Amino acid sequence: MTLFPAPHRLVLAAALACGLAAPALAQNITTVNGKPVPKARADQLYEQVKKQAETQGQQIPPGTEQQVKDEIVLREIFVQEAERRGLPASAEYRVQMELARQSILIRELFTDFQKKNQISDADIQAEYDKFKAQATAEKEYKVRHILVEKEEDAKSITAQLKAGGNFEEIAKSKSKDPGSAAKGGDLDWAGPGSYVPEFSQAMTKLQKGQTTDAPVKSQFGWHILKLEDVRDAQFPPLAEVKPQIQQRLQQQKLAAFRDELQKKAKTDYKFGSASN
Numbered sequence: 001m002t003l004f005p006a007p008h009r010l011v012l013a014a015a016l017a018c019g020l021a022a023p024a025l026a027q028n029i030t031t032v033n034g035k036p037v038p039k040a041r042a043d044q045l046y047e048q049v050k051k052q053a054e055t056q057g058q059q060i061p062p063g064t065e066q067q068v069k070d071e072i073v074l075r076e077i078f079v080q081e082a083e084r085r086g087l088p089a090s091a092e093y094r095v096q097m098e099l100a101r102q103s104i105l106i107r108e109l110f111t112d113f114q115k116k117n118q119i120s121d122a123d124i125q126a127e128y129d130k131f132k133a134q135a136t137a138e139k140e141y142k143v144r145h146i147l148v149e150k151e152e153d154a155k156s157i158t159a160q161l162k163a164g165g166n167f168e169e170i171a172k173s174k175s176k177d178p179g180s181a182a183k184g185g186d187l188d189w190a191g192p193g194s195y196v197p198e199f200s201q202a203m204t205k206l207q208k209g210q211t212t213d214a215p216v217k218s219q220f221g222w223h224i225l226k227l228e229d230v231r232d233a234q235f236p237p238l239a240e241v242k243p244q245i246q247q248r249l250q251q252q253k254l255a256a257f258r259d260e261l262q263k264k265a266k267t268d269y270k271f272g273s274a275s276n
Contacts, residue, residue, distance in 0.1 A: 032076045042072045119249045138233040144185035146224040147177040154215030154222035
């Protein structure tokens, strides 16, 4: 039989899994064994396939609308055969139908809640301001380092620097850090949390332009640090992080709604209990 080619078969399968309403309308695609196949059924599936593809950044190829119609008619043929064999009367079918009914209703419940409890721009601004206030209390450091394996090599480099050696040139020729050696040991701007504790502790004790008096040992080897500058932590503009904040707040509201329903329900069931 002819079904959807990958990857559009996956898109179609996802749309079909959501369930289809089939209102009885006069406009039909065709009839199968005398039973009409409503065009509205294909229209709804097409819209779901289209929406699913857009979500995944895909384009609907030419001919998709016809493929949807073909699929709808094929499904009617198969459904009629399943009904002729009496499969809807089986216990397994009834269980699966109940699970599908529940899934659709739960999806619609949460969709309805989100529509009626949308996140306002004021909510997003307040959350952004809260994060920003926390971030500005932190500092970022622009530091260079030279990494070597042996302590004696680190001490030798420290002596060279104290004698007037050029930090950037020594880093380029001696540092074992592949990410920063070519840049003269430059690690760019970062907060203390970006580094291992030994490194961060030594870095935050330095003054601008100062180099560590003694090498610093970490799990990576021996470091010589030079602090170039310090600034308040930079925070991205609201426009850049608005979608993430909105999604976070939506998830929080939805989680609170789920928790509320669970608490209000009258049941002696113990969630998460192995004894159930």
